[in-house]
Amino acid sequence: MRPPLSLAAEPWEYLGADEAIDVEHELIVSAAATLRTGDDVAFARAAFELVRDEVAHSLDAGDRRVTWRASDVLRERTGLCYAKAHLYVALLRAGGVEAGLCYQRLTDGSSFFLHGLAAVLLEDHWVRLDPRGNKPGIDVEFSATEDRLAYTARPELGEIDHLTVYATPVPAVLRALRTHDDCLAMCEQGGLPASLDG
Helix, strand or coil: CCCCCEECCCHHHHHCCCCCCCCCCHHHHHHHHHHCCCCHHHHHHHHHHHHHHHCEEHHHHCCCCCCCCHHHHHHHCEECHHHHHHHHHHHHHHCCCCEEEEEEEEECCCCEEEEEEEEEEECCEEEEECCCCCECCECCCCCCCCCECCCCCCHHHCCEECCEEECCCCHHHHHHHHCCCCHHHHHHCCCCCCCCCC
C-alpha cells in the first residue's frame, strides 16, 4: 500500500480552471453534462473510459499534432499522457468532482522522462488513475478505491513515483508542449521533460 498522497494546493483549487484545464469551455461543459448520468463514481468511470478509449495517445497513433489544452484534446481526439490527463481532470471538475495531476519519472533505458496521470477524490480518498490508453502490455481499468497505473516505478533504475497531486500542470510539461509543433519529433529527440523541474 502506498503512502498517502499530498496536495500541492488548497482543496478548492482542484475544482478550478486554468489555461490548460479550461473547465468552462463549452466542449468540456457539454461533454461532462453528457457523461454525468449517475453518482460521482459512475461519472468518473465514464469520463475515464472516454479519455482512455476515445482519445488516441499520440505516440501509439503516430500523430504529430501537439495538444495540451483540455478542450483541444477533446476536439482533436489526440494527445500525449499529459494532455489526456488535462482532459480527464477538466471533465471531472466540470462535473463537480475534485481532481488533479500526478507524475512519474520513468526511464526507457537510455534517458528519463516525465509521465503524466491524474488523481481523483472519490468517496473521501484520492486515487491515481492513468487514462493514457491501453495497448499491448498496458491494460489499465478504472477503480474508485485503488490506484490504477500504466507503469510501476522502479526505484532501482532511478525511477520516481511522485506522490503529490498538483492543481495545475507543472511548468516543465507546459513548456515542452508549447514549444514543439511535432509530437513525434519531440518524443524522439528528447523534448519531453526529464523531471518535475524540466
